[in-house]
Amino acid sequence: MDALLDPIRGDFGLTTLISLTVVGAGCGAVGVWILQFGRAFLAESLTHALLPGLVAASLFGASLVIGALAGVLLAYVATLAFSRAPKTSAAASTSVTVTTLVAGGALIAASSDSGYAAFESLLFGNPVAATRVDLAAGALLLAGVTVTLWLAHERFGALAFDPAAAVSLRVSVSRVQAVLLLVIVCAVAAAVNVTGSLPALALLVGPAIAADALCTRIGRGVWIAALAGAICGAGALYLSYYADWPAGASVAITCTAAAAAASCLRRTHRSSARTGVVAQR
């Protein structure tokens, strides 16, 4: 019992466990739609593009969530500007934007003595450092994300399944895509706030890959991904405590392990099913 309780004793232990679990669950659920719509590159870009906003918020003592949202706005405007260059694809303009914004974050960090430590913490994560205001703002964002996911579930499914029939089904493609983008942005902002930008991507993608490997129905997949995300988030705290590894790296490891384990399980299941058919013959 002590082994379970030790990591959450102290001033920040329980708060960190709750925030990692809640953020993990929210990111897991959003991650399912990121995979289904093929938006992993967008999510990765967003986690990096937020850095200037986050670093500035950190240096000026503002809420990281507000910094993250400002970073998204900046990324959007920059992508739009780059995409207007002749013969520039969306992927190319996003890549240029992300690279520029990461460099911008590093430059802002370099302008202050404490900036580089803040930059590193935002990049690789320091869940214990998140303030209660940040955690409350993140929880509010994720509550909004959960309600939106519930309301948009069927329309997301119809569009992801058969984009050509969406208009006939009276599903507004532009509205659904805008809602999806908003949900991804909010999830990224909430996750980056707790885990840092690189591990946030692992939380968004790892549990969703695990759920995708295990589920044959999208509704169940969202629940399983949320559960897997919560377990990965909580598991990361214990891994970090007992292995004495950085928290951000622990998040990435638990998420990757969940995805790999589920994929192996599915492969084993398929392989045994094939063996069964051969045996019947």
Add this chain to the structure above:
Amino acid sequence: MQDRLNVLVTASDASFAYPGATSPALRDVSLDLPGSELVILLGPNGGGKTTLFRGLTGELAPAAGTLKVHAPVSYLPQHDRSRTDFPVSALDVTLMGTLAERPPWRRPGRTERSRAREALSRVGLADRADTSFGELSGGQRRRVLLARTIVQDSPIVLLDEPLAGVDPASAEVIDAALRGLRDDGRLVIVASHDIEQARRADRVVCLNGRVVAAGPPGDALSPSVLQETYAAELTLLPAGDDAVGVIEHHHHH
């Protein structure tokens, strides 16, 4: 008079052009299509079948003339655009047809589920309702998408080559389901290359950049009309009083 009241689609000298194109893809379309009819659009690739569908769904406005669609439209596009790796059952896909009737916060209830199961039953898949969409055969998947269209309950149903690439058993079931929709009072418009299917329709519209002929199959499927519709793509073989057309087209699925 009754027929005029029941007209669901009215086109008067309508022409359709894609943005940037110098000439219209389809011109001079004049049609009155009532409910309770099975209409086959016949024509070569690029002849204007899909363009007319885009006009009917509201995706493409007429560049000239008028097109009036007096009732909601449901559209079944080519099946290869739906994803076989998406984790849904045949029933889930069919239920997507009820999306427009419900606010986002209301999940499908007993009524919607019962309607979806009935639609699956009409396409001969009542026993496959819980099967994953990706595990069904190509013909069965096509039938599930037709069930989704049936559930939509729109008075006008557009189907883009619903029999292309499906097995004979599925083709027979789909053909019967289309007649069932027509008997329910709907206007069913099918884009097809199948002259035999066109012979069994109530009305045939032959397209080749314009309406070459429109009317009952007996009038619209004469050898001269078919020759004009398909031009070099058609080889006519004599078969008694009629002619059998062999279409040489390259279709991608």
